[in-house]
Amino acid sequence: MTPNEESWRAARERMVREQIEARGVRDPRVLAALRAVPRHVFVPPEKRAWAYADGPLPIGHGQTISQPYIVARMTELLGLQGDEKVLEVGTGSGYQAAILGHLAREVHTLERVPELAAQAAERLARLGLDHVQVHVADGSLGWPPAAPYDAILVAAAAPEVPRALLAQLAPGGRLVLPVGDRYQQVLERWTRTGPDRYHREVFEPVAFVPLIGDQGWPAA
Numbered sequence: 309m310t311p312n313e314e315s316w317r318a319a320r321e322r323m324v325r326e327q328i329e330a331r332g333v334r335d336p337r338v339l340a341a342l343r344a345v346p347r348h349v350f351v352p353p354e355k356r357a358w359a360y361a362d363g364p365l366p367i368g369h370g371q372t373i374s375q376p377y378i379v380a381r382m383t384e385l386l387g388l389q390g391d392e393k394v395l396e397v398g399t400g401s402g403y404q405a406a407i408l409g410h411l412a413r414e415v416h417t418l419e420r421v422p423e424l425a426a427q428a429a430e431r432l433a434r435l436g437l438d439h440v441q442v443h444v445a446d447g448s449l450g451w452p453p454a455a456p457y458d459a460i461l462v463a464a465a466a467p468e469v470p471r472a473l474l475a476q477l478a479p480g481g482r483l484v485l486p487v488g489d490r491y492q493q494v495l496e497r498w499t500r501t502g503p504d505r506y507h508r509e510v511f512e513p514v515a516f517v518p519l520i521g522d523q524g525w526p527a528a
């Protein structure tokens with residue numbers, strides 16, 4: 309039996325209340341975006357029943373769609389008002405990019421696995437999110453053609469903050485990413501406070517798949 313739109317909506321509402329509001333995410337625009345984006349569209353068909361469950365899910369190629377709460381929390385830390393140009397590193401399923409698309413003027417998202425990038429681009433287009441563009445690239449180097457960015461979100465674990473991403477932040481821009489070893493990291497937020505000055509804050513522990521690339525971990 310395929311659940312209908314109404315039951316998906318009910319599952320989504322429960323997800324927002326029990327997993328996200330309950331853990332302290334308050335930004336009303338972030339909560340509205342999580343209520344609006346159909347997460348079940350972004351998970352493999354055989355995993356749809358778990359689309360609104362409280363955890364990450366496999367999406368193929370050894371990758372995962374992040375836990376809903378982590379998506380909400382990282383998005384909240386970016387402090388988006390609506391007029392920003394945003395970069396995401398690690399498109400994966402495209403779900404986080406769709407959330408960012410609801411909250412910003414222009415979104416560029418980078419994925420190193422071409423098949424994931426193609427699938428995500430198709431889903432985003434089907435939802436009418438034409439201002440969200442998917443590029444196949446090593447995101448540890450950022451995306452210079454559209455830089456600078458008001459906000460950058462990295463959805464894969466970096467051994468340290470990639471210098472290329474700091475350099476692509478606009479004045480006052482925020483970079484949110486997991487930093488640590490391959491299995492355990494903490495969320496960090498870097499705010500550009502001057503041409504060569506950044507303010508770093510540390511938030512909760514997280515576990516992401518590795519950022520693989522020039523300013524990430526080596527492949528294999």
Ligand code: SAH
Pocket residue numbers: 371372373374397398399400401402403404405418419420421424445446447448463464517518519520521522524
């Ligand atoms: N934001 C995603 C989840 C990302 S999982 C979602 O909402 O579904 C992390 C993704 O980062 C994986 O798809 C992985 O292939 C990708 N990735 C890892 N290293 C990368 C790099 N250097 N550049 C771009 N993408 C990378």
